[in-house]
Amino acid sequence: MLRSRPNRQQRPSESSDERQGGRRGGGSNTNGNNNFHYGGYPSSGAGPMSISSGADDDDDEYNKKNKKGSSGRFGGFGASSVGGGKKKFSGGGSPSFTRQSAAYNNNGGGGSSGGGALILMAITILILLSGTTFYYRKMTTRAKAELASLTAQARHPHERHYDSNNDDNRAHAEAVTDLKRKQSQLQGELTKATVRNKEMEKEVVQSTKLSEALEEEFKAHNTQYEKMSRSWNDMAIKVKETKQKFIDAHNHQDDTTGGIVPGGPGHTLNQRRELEQMESIEDYEDFVQRREDALWDKIDLLIEKIGKDSKREALEWFGADLLYHKVPEDEISFRVDLEVEYPMFDPHRADDNPEIWSRTKKTITIEMAPLNLMPIAINLFLQQIHHKLWEGCNFVINAMHILQAGPHQYKGEGQYAANSYLLKSKFEKNRLDTMPYQEYSLDYPHTKYTVGFAGRPGGPDFYINKVDNSENHGPGGQTHHDLHEEADPCFGRVVAGFEVIEDINRIPVDREKGSLLKAPVTIVGGRVIAFRRSSTNGDGKRDGEGGGVPPLEGGGDGGQESFNMPTS
Known part of the structure; x- marks a missing residue:
């Protein structure tokens, strides 16, 4: 077959x-x-x-x-x-x-x-x-x-059994080869799609978990929102009751019994009508904001008056001779010579206790800022020096960025009596212990070797900036204070006696106790010197505004005059 x-x-x-x-x-x-x-x-x-x-x-x-x-x-x-x-x-x-x-x-x-x-x-x-x-x-x-x-x-x-010379078979073979190539490509794409599918499955699982977490958080927010809504309703009821009490307290009184009288003390009738017409919290906020703005305007007026009084007092106390010689007020400036006693570093006795080093006395000269920029801080510091309040006080902290002095008494062996009553009471009795408010000028920041008051409110402690502390001690630099937008008053700059600061830096400190000096650096005394500042210096700036150094005592440098003020 x-x-x-x-x-x-x-x-x-x-x-x-x-x-x-x-x-x-x-x-x-x-x-x-x-x-x-x-x-x-x-x-x-x-x-x-x-x-x-x-x-x-x-x-x-x-x-x-x-x-x-x-x-x-x-x-x-x-x-x-x-x-x-x-x-x-x-x-x-x-x-x-x-x-x-x-x-x-x-x-x-x-x-x-x-x-x-x-x-x-x-x-x-x-x-x-x-x-x-x-x-x-x-x-x-x-x-x-x-x-x-x-x-x-x-x-x-x-x-397959086919004739390779046949055109149909050759075309068929080429088509099969092409299909095989496409099959390989599709297989690769399928593999990639499989991997991507697994990744998407993982993402779906993660998204599901995230969705569940967000759902729980949303429930918690809803619960919190309900609590806040109830609190808001309670507060609105209390506000309404308080408003009604205020209206009732003034509505049943006449002019003869001390009620609200137009133009008289207390709230005016217009204010009472305004309160009666308030219907929302925005109305109350607007009312409070207007009152707050009015209070700040009064504070600004008080600050301006205190500044003018401080400037007048500083000129009358320490620049009277210059005023007598018809020197313009804007050209009068001051400096302070601060005499300091401290142990002198001896490289041959570096391992010994610094308390037994030989002590020396040298002077640090501090030029005050322009009086119109920081009148209150300058007058406070000059008054402290004039009343000899700093005699016997010590430089106690020598940190990496500041060298700070205050009414602190050295007890020996690196120990101090902070804010010693014997020393601080002198500041308090003379009412020269603190600033009335945190005076600050953006034109006189805390650059290197400037001097500022420490604390809030500032004083009586002062410090010398060893580095540029414009950000740390400027506005908003110290957030641990309630009014962190304020700044430390910066009122002067060291212009002579830099070697004293270098000598103090060689004295050992106790870093574990806040960089306390292990040997006393005592302020022996100080004196105030008033001098006439030239209108401009070599770079076109007024002296003191660009770091200009005041003339030394003796009236040199273009015939500028200086006067030694008595310290007693």
């Missing part, structure tokens, strides 16, 4: 068109008859064709063993060549048909009409069956070939 190959090429001997009768390239047999191929079934050697009823290979084996012709499914008829083209029929195991065939042969082919009709009927049936079988086998073979072709196309390219 002919087996179909997948996607096989049609052989020249096979018929592809039923109308051509299967006659493509057929050869001749020994008898001169043409060989016919119908659907892959060759004809027998003698007759024009041999008909098979569709039996499988097992039937062929059976015929070979019994030396018989091809057996059919319908009686097993077989045709064999006899003599000169005559046909002899042999029954494939049917006795009746054998006898009929013998009778036919004995009569020379002219048997009874009944036998001839039977043979004719058998031939007709065989022809019909052979045609049906031929059509069925052809369609089956074609279907199997198409199925095999589709199966081969579904396989890997190296498993």
